[in-house]
Amino acid sequence: MWKWVHTNTVAPYKSFRSKIRTWKRARASRQ
Numbered sequence: 001m002w003k004w005v006h007t008n009t010v011a012p013y014k015s016f017r018s019k020i021r022t023w024k025r026a027r028a029s030r031q
Helices: 002-030
Strands: none
Touching: none
């Protein structure tokens, strides 16, 4: 059960970080 909770909390966080990274890259290329 703990592993399931761990993956459910970590996976969205990682995807959130990657989204911010791509968003920053898009803004940098725009300027």
